[in-house]
Amino acid sequence: MTRTSLNTLLQKLSERQAVIGIVGLGYVGQPLALRYTEIGYRVIGFDLDATKVQDLNSGHSSIEHISDARIAEARQNGFEATTDFSRIAEADGIMLCVPTPLNKHREPDLSFVTDTCDQIADHLRAGQVVALESTTYPGTTKEEVLPRLEKNGLKVGEDIFAVYSPEREDPANPDFTTNTIPKVVGGHTEACLKAGIALYEQAIDKLVPVSSTETAEMTKLLENIHRAVNIGLVNEMKIVADRMGIDIFEVIDAAATKPFGFTPYYPGPGLGGHCIPIDPFYLTWKAREYGINTRFIELAGEVNTAMPEYVFGKLANALNEQRKAVRGSKIMVLGIAYKKNVDDMRESPSVTLMELIRDNGGDLSYSDPHVPDFPTMREHFFELSSVALTPEVLAEQDAVVLATNHDAFDYDLIKKHAKLLIDTRGKFRTSEQHIVRA
Numbered sequence: 001m002t003r004t005s006l007n008t009l010l011q012k013l014s015e016r017q018a019v020i021g022i023v024g025l026g027y028v029g030q031p032l033a034l035r036y037t038e039i040g041y042r043v044i045g046f047d048l049d050a051t052k053v054q055d056l057n058s059g060h061s062s063i064e065h066i067s068d069a070r071i072a073e074a075r076q077n078g079f080e081a082t083t084d085f086s087r088i089a090e091a092d093g094i095m096l097c098v099p100t101p102l103n104k105h106r107e108p109d110l111s112f113v114t115d116t117c118d119q120i121a122d123h124l125r126a127g128q129v130v131a132l133e134s135t136t137y138p139g140t141t142k143e144e145v146l147p148r149l150e151k152n153g154l155k156v157g158e159d160i161f162a163v164y165s166p167e168r169e170d171p172a173n174p175d176f177t178t179n180t181i182p183k184v185v186g187g188h189t190e191a192c193l194k195a196g197i198a199l200y201e202q203a204i205d206k207l208v209p210v211s212s213t214e215t216a217e218m219t220k221l222l223e224n225i226h227r228a229v230n231i232g233l234v235n236e237m238k239i240v241a242d243r244m245g246i247d248i249f250e251v252i253d254a255a256a257t258k259p260f261g262f263t264p265y266y267p268g269p270g271l272g273g274h275c276i277p278i279d280p281f282y283l284t285w286k287a288r289e290y291g292i293n294t295r296f297i298e299l300a301g302e303v304n305t306a307m308p309e310y311v312f313g314k315l316a317n318a319l320n321e322q323r324k325a326v327r328g329s330k331i332m333v334l335g336i337a338y339k340k341n342v343d344d345m346r347e348s349p350s351v352t353l354m355e356l357i358r359d360n361g362g363d364l365s366y367s368d369p370h371v372p373d374f375p376t377m378r379e380h381f382f383e384l385s386s387v388a389l390t391p392e393v394l395a396e397q398d399a400v401v402l403a404t405n406h407d408a409f410d411y412d413l414i415k416k417h418a419k420l421l422i423d424t425r426g427k428f429r430t431s432e433q434h435i436v437r438a
Contacts, residue, residue, distance in 0.1 A: 005126045005127040005158070006191050008127055009092060009128070009129060009161070009195055013093060013198040016041055018041060018092035019043075020033075021088055022043065023047075023088075023097060023098060023116055024046070024096065025056060026063075026099075027171055027346075028167040028169050030045075031178045032133075034070055034071075034079075038077070042079075043078070044079075044082060044087055044091060045081040046083070046085055047081060048083060053082060056071060056081040057081050059075055064342065065343075085119050091128065092128055092129070093129050094120070096130065096134060097167065100112065101278065102281055108282050112134070113136065117144070121148050121149065124149060124160060125154075129162075129195040130145070130162050131185075131196060132163075132164050134167075135167070137221070137286035138215075138218045138221070138283075141186075141188065146188065149162060157189035157192055161195035162187070162188045163188070163199070163213065164186050164216040165200060171342045172341045182207070182208050183204045183207055184216050184219050185210070186210045186214070187213065193209060221280075225280050225283060228297075231268075231304060232304050234265045235267045235268070242438075247426075247429070248426075249426035249429065250429070252266060266426070267424075268307070268424055270304055270305065270353075271304040272346065272347045272349050273339065278347065280298070280301045284301075308353040310438070312353060314437075315401060316360075319420070328362075330363045330398045331364055333354055333357070333366040333403050334400060334403060334409060335402065336354065338350075340404055341407055343371055345375055350403040351377070354366065365397075367386050368404070368406070369408040369409075370408075394418050398420065399418075399419075400414065401424065402421065402424060402428075411427055421435045423436065
């Protein structure tokens with residue numbers, strides 16, 4: 001049955017007559033849905049969140065950098081969102097864009113992947129290609145996804161086709177869009193790889209086929225562990241430089257003038273986002289199965305995880321110098337998204353810093369033009385809304401902590417009116433008594 005199922009699928013995909021199903025309508029799923037709709041495919045989006053589905057069907061985006069106008073245009077071009085997973089049967093190409101967080105023991109939590117596969121399994125049919133896009137450890141597609149796809153007698157590589165193609169979204173980066181970022185694709189079999197290439201080649205400018213799903217899974221981990229390790233290095237060097245009275249940001253700028261052999265990475269209050277703080281732990285967990293202790297990777301993870309506590313220590317010491325304690329002090333955190341100019345709160349180190357301030361008795365507030373209200377999160381809870389920055393608001397704070405350096409902030413205003421300013425991002429390069437680098 002391989003040739004019939006595969007050839008029919010390839011033809012549908014190449015002629016843009018296939019229906020695309022995208023499971024998980026978040027920061028990865030929504031851009032994919034828009035891209036496929038824009039180039040003429042009919043797209044069905046699946047999500048368990050009924051409110052999100054209703055908003056999308058009403059032409060509203062909950063993601064800041066995706067405009068309502070783009071959602072409304074997609075709706076006019078046939079995109080629809082649903083909570084009805086039985087409609088998976090309508091799709092020819094299915095992309096799984098669900099979270100892969102860590103559990104409380106810092107171990108991989110694949111429940112979103114496995115639950116999704118279990119949910120769609122009864123509705124799969126011959127002639128479909130299923131692509132997992134969620135970041136995970138090598139072997140996930142083969143060990144967890146394939147058995148579920150084959151639960152009702154379909155044979156992967158013959159009746160149905162399985163690929164792994166890791167997402168490479170960079171929200172709010174104006175230099176790259178979904179279609180301009182090269183995309184790695186690995187198939188379980190040669191036929192699966194052909195199906196995966198056909199699924200993506202119409203929508204993505206450049207594909208990078210690899211020999212297996214495990215290779216594609218490892219590629220994603222290497223990309224993000226490379227970044228995590230280098231950020232861990234520069235975060236540790238920041239601590240050393242600070243103790244020596246050296247500005248690490250000046251050092252990085254000087255080192256970056258070398259035209260070869262150096263790539264600048266910048267320190268901060270910790271690591272955030274949906275991949276970089278998590279991916280090292282996915283590989284270290286899987287490596288133990290093979291008797292390997294990934295000491296270098298784990299050390300970088302420990303350094304980055306400890307950065308919010310380092311910043312809190314700098315804050316507490318700075319207040320102490322003014323004969324104040326954290327308890328009872330009015331402390332405002334500037335920027336709580338995980339990186340500048342986005343509304344994405346996933347794994348944001350600002351949240352850990354906020355919890356340290358709250359748990360030590362600080363009178364906490366925050367300002368973030370991209371996050372007007374503290375969102376519902378699985379492990380963190382604050383009943384707070386963003387406070388507009390005015391001279392009066394800044395002046396009444398005992399300390400202001402710059403955690404995320406959004407372009408929208410008025411840094412001259414902040415510098416002028418904050419009595420004590422803790423700078424974790426190197427925005428204030430002048431040496432002034434009320435500015436503390438952290």
